[in-house]
Amino acid sequence: MKTGKVNFIRYPGGKQRILNYIVPFLPSRELIKGKFIEPFLGSGAVFFALNPKRALLADINPELIDLYRGIRRYPLEVWKIYKNFPKTKEAYYEIRSIKVKGRNLAFRAARILYLNRTCFKGMWRHNSKGEFNVGYGGQDRRWIINQEILKEVSNRLKPAVLRCADFEEIIDLSTEGDFIFLDPPYKPGERELLHSHYLYSKFSFSEYQRLAKVLKRASNRGVKWSMTISSHPDILDLFPQNYVFPILVGTGEKIGVLAKNSGEVLICNYKPEVWK
Ligand SMILES: C[S@@+](CC[C@H](N)C(=O)[O-])C[C@H]1O[C@@H](n2cnc3c(N)ncnc32)[C@H](O)[C@@H]1O
CATH class of the missing domain: 3.40.50.150 (Vaccinia Virus protein VP39)
Incomplete structure (x- = not known):
């Protein structure tokens, strides 16, 4: 191990x-x-x-726990959705504004991972309605992660109970x-x-x-x-x-x-x- x-x-x-x-x-x-x-x-x-x-x-933070649960259960699906998100600033704001109610766990996890990797300085800030509201930071840190890393994270999380x-x-x-x-x-x-x-x-x-x-x-x-x-x-x-x-x-x-x-x-x- x-x-x-x-x-x-x-x-x-x-x-x-x-x-x-x-x-x-x-x-x-x-x-x-x-x-x-x-x-x-x-x-x-x-x-x-x-x-x-x-x-x-x-x-x-429920989004953070969704992210962990999503990667643990569906590392490959999360990776596929993540890598297909577009790479423009406009796309960032569109993806940020998506209402996730009713969307599946893999999608929710991929969206948060994308926002975290492309927002300004990796900040986690929410408005009073609980909506993620950090501005765009760029694509430089997006491809530091890959499918192998998500599989490793998934394996490491297997013995853990996750709670919000x-x-x-x-x-x-x-x-x-x-x-x-x-x-x-x-x-x-x-x-x-x-x-x-x-x-x-x-x-x-x-x-x-x-x-x-x-x-x-x-x-x-x-x-x-x-x-x-x-x-x-x-x-x-x-x-x-x-x-x-x-x-x-x-x-x-x-x-x-x-x-x-x-x-x-x-x-x-x-x-x-x-x-x-
Ligand atoms: C300083 S960060 C932890 C950083 C972490 N040790 C790391 O290395 O990334 C503090 C965390 O506490 C969480 N938090 C804030 N208030 C909390 C509460 N009442 N109960 C549980 N978690 C809380 C925040 O969402 C945040 O993720």
Whole structure:
């Protein structure tokens, strides 16, 4: 079974480029006795890097979960639809405006994959009606993926359960022996993340407080977890009695630009030596 990076969607704030700073703190696939759980899935960088034997993967963004489900079940159909979408700017806006209600899963997944690979900087932004509204970015990154990559993604997803749900519901499903990796939305060094026009990126301080309570319950059940988050003192105060490691090079403020002393930390409810 292969391990290592699988890069099939673009995701601002994704952990793909800083995996080297995170993975050494996490258990390997052999050491995860129960399920690997990732409640803020995004592009799933950590899931693909660890390639666990069993997984529960979730995100609140229904289009993202459609994309994963579609590729897992119909990788070749998704590829065929994707490669036949036209390559002009006008076509991008037409495909973006398609109402997907009643369209099949392979089509929905191919459309989102196309929008993600050709929109501006791979952003995920939705208007108040939940419609994807990022502008056109170009075709340069469209052909970085191919049929083989989608087949590989499909295989890697086979042992996973995929859910579109809020983090609390997912974390509450964890039991002793499970390992949770968490990467909630955050602004490095800041207390909260508030972009009212970014439907799935709003994360006020009360959301972090709710997260802290849910994780405390999980710790009491014997679940191990690790989380990337802002280093703001008010955030760190929510997670006492845990181990905090600065992430020296992180995702930073600007999309796609890595930052030194990024204002991000990794918090673990275990000493990383336990996995040695
Ligand atoms: C920083 S991104 C995760 C990036 C991911 N780790 C990666 O490497 O690509 C945070 C994710 O949390 C999701 N999210 C936001 N609010 C949520 C909630 N209440 N419950 C579950 N997921 C949520 C967003 O849709 C987004 O995909």
